[in-house]
Amino acid sequence: MSIQRRSEGSSSSEVSFTRASLGLEPRIIQIHPTLTCNLQCKHCYSSSAPSIKGALDVDLICAAFSDAAEMGYQVTALSGGAPFVYRELDVVLAHAKQCGMRTTVTTNGTLLDTKRLNSLEHYVDVMAISLDGPPDMHNEVRQSAQAFDRLLRGVDHVRTSGIPFGFIHTLTRQSWGHLLWIADFAAQQGASLLQLHPLELSGRAEKLMQEDSPDDDILARTYLITLVLADKYRSSMSIQLDVFRKDDLMEHPELIYASSLDAGVTEMKPADLLGLIVVEADGTVVPISYGFAKDYAICNLRHQRLSEAWSSYRQHGYLVFRKLCQDIFKEIAVPSELPFFNWHDLIVTRSHNPSG
Amino acid sequence: MSKVTGGDPIPASELEKYLMAALQYGGLDKQNLAEIVGLLSKYNEKGLVPVKVFPIGIPNPDGVGVQYLLGREELAALLGSVIETPRLQQFRVFPKGIPAIDVLLAELEIR
Numbered sequence: 001m002s003i004q005r006r007s008e009g010s011s012s013s014e015v016s017f018t019r020a021s022l023g024l025e026p027r028i029i030q031i032h033p034t035l036t037c038n039l040q041c042k043h044c045y046s047s048s049a050p051s052i053k054g055a056l057d058v059d060l061i062c063a064a065f066s067d068a069a070e071m072g073y074q075v076t077a078l079s080g081g082a083p084f085v086y087r088e089l090d091v092v093l094a095h096a097k098q099c100g101m102r103t104t105v106t107t108n109g110t111l112l113d114t115k116r117l118n119s120l121e122h123y124v125d126v127m128a129i130s131l132d133g134p135p136d137m138h139n140e141v142r143q144s145a146q147a148f149d150r151l152l153r154g155v156d157h158v159r160t161s162g163i164p165f166g167f168i169h170t171l172t173r174q175s176w177g178h179l180l181w182i183a184d185f186a187a188q189q190g191a192s193l194l195q196l197h198p199l200e201l202s203g204r205a206e207k208l209m210q211e212d213s214p215d216d217d218i219l220a221r222t223y224l225i226t227l228v229l230a231d232k233y234r235s236s237m238s239i240q241l242d243v244f245r246k247d248d249l250m251e252h253p254e255l256i257y258a259s260s261l262d263a264g265v266t267e268m269k270p271a272d273l274l275g276l277i278v279v280e281a282d283g284t285v286v287p288i289s290y291g292f293a294k295d296y297a298i299c300n301l302r303h304q305r306l307s308e309a310w311s312s313y314r315q316h317g318y319l320v321f322r323k324l325c326q327d328i329f330k331e332i333a334v335p336s337e338l339p340f341f342n343w344h345d346l347i348v349t350r351s352h353n354p355s356g
Numbered sequence: 357m358s359k360v361t362g363g364d365p366i367p368a369s370e371l372e373k374y375l376m377a378a379l380q381y382g383g384l385d386k387q388n389l390a391e392i393v394g395l396l397s398k399y400n401e402k403g404l405v406p407v408k409v410f411p412i413g414i415p416n417p418d419g420v421g422v423q424y425l426l427g428r429e430e431l432a433a434l435l436g437s438v439i440e441t442p443r444l445q446q447f448r449v450f451p452k453g454i455p456a457i458d459v460l461l462a463e464l465e466i467r
Contacts, residue, residue: 177376177380179376180372180373180376217386217389220389220390220393221379221380221384221389223393223396223397224375224379224389224392224393224396224409224420225372225375225376225379227396227400227406227409228371228372228375228408228409229372230405231405231406231407231408231409232371232372245397245401247394247397247398248401337386337387337390338386338389338390338393338394339390339393339394339397340393340397
């Protein structure tokens with residue numbers, strides 16, 4: 001669900017639009033420096049785990065940030081794996097700030113201590129902490145009996161550090177009924193944002209949560225309850241629901257890159273052509289979302305710098321990507337009973353099977 | 357204070373609990389849900405944000421009421437959509453402001 005476009009001057013009581021979640025505003029480079037994680041969550045789209053080793057070299061990441069800033073990207077979003085197991089986290093964040101970018105770090109909240117947070121205080125603009133529901137539900141999804149208690153301690157440390165923070169919740173068939181608790185918890189903890197992101201059936205979720213993806217009926221009911229919550233917490237916390245309304249896409253196909261390309265495309269900045277790029281832990285750079293099929297990759301940072309790869313990508317790979325978006329647009333441009341759907345899940349799935 | 361049509365008032369502080377119960381266990385069918393959500397999301401895109409959303413129907417809620425605080429021009433925009441809402445059951449407008457009306461409270465019930 002989404003809804004008003006905050007960038008167009010809406011008030012904080014409105015449920016914010018998915019434009020931001022798609023990376024159209026602002027322009028975002030999302031990076032996964034490692035898939036090593038202290039947890040092994042059921043819904044993890046990157047299948048991160050303690051047993052997975054390896055990480056991107058710090059110089060590669062810093063070079064990617066330098067290139068991205070030149071290409072018009074404004075925000076670096078660090079995720080994982082657990083970003084806090086990446087030893088040079090402070091180095092790459094400091095470099096992002098030197099490039100003039102805003103920074104966000106998404107974390108499970110269990111590895112946050114005062115010393116580490118103090119070292120990051122000047123480099124992190126927003127900390128996004130994952131929350132899967134009330135304690136039992138959170139622990140069950142996290143496959144850890146201590147996950148919620150450790151999350152609580154982590155949140156205490158973040159609050160003490162003064163770093164602005166929000167919660168990101170993976171919306172499932174089971175969790176939407178707990179949204180009142182989730183919003184109340186987030187507000188009580190002092191969060192400034194609650195982001196509701198429908199489960200994507202990628203990675204581990206594809207195997208362990210196949211039946212848990214919210215359908216359009218649940219998305220619609222979630223929309224209604226979120227309207228009320230957005231009003232209730234308007235003075236303290238924004239609420240964002242990452243879904244799209246079909247009618248908006250029919251009117252604005254450019255929101256999902258399905259509009260026709262005009263002759264001016266060669267003059268446009270890379271970030272204006274592709275608002276969200278994702279650097280995966282093996283160095284692959286893909287458009288829009290983690291898990292996008294490698295056939296659509298822009299480059300691999302281990303073999304080529306982002307700035308060097310762009311020219312060729314714009315002439316070839318980008319056009320193939322746009323064709324995929326346009327094909328999906330034609331499919332969804334049919335009447336349906338309920339107005340919302342999960343664009344992220346659809347585009348990633350179809351990138352692996354373009355013929356549907 | 358919102359109300360359940362023909363029933364007891366819902367405490368304003370517990371609106372979300374009543375709405376959640378209605379959405380989880382009430383009689384809001386898919387067609388009704390589609391119309392309500394379609395309408396509200398369309399308004400939202402126009403910049404109209406509800407100040408209250410509440411369930412209606414006793415004993416099993418089967419509809420939703422919505423309140424908007426509007427200026428004159430916003431009311432005009434809302435009216436255009438309201439008359440195209442087939443499941444609209446009630447539509448009320450309460451002028452607010454003394455001596456001049458500077459804001460209007462519009463309440464819709466859809467079921």
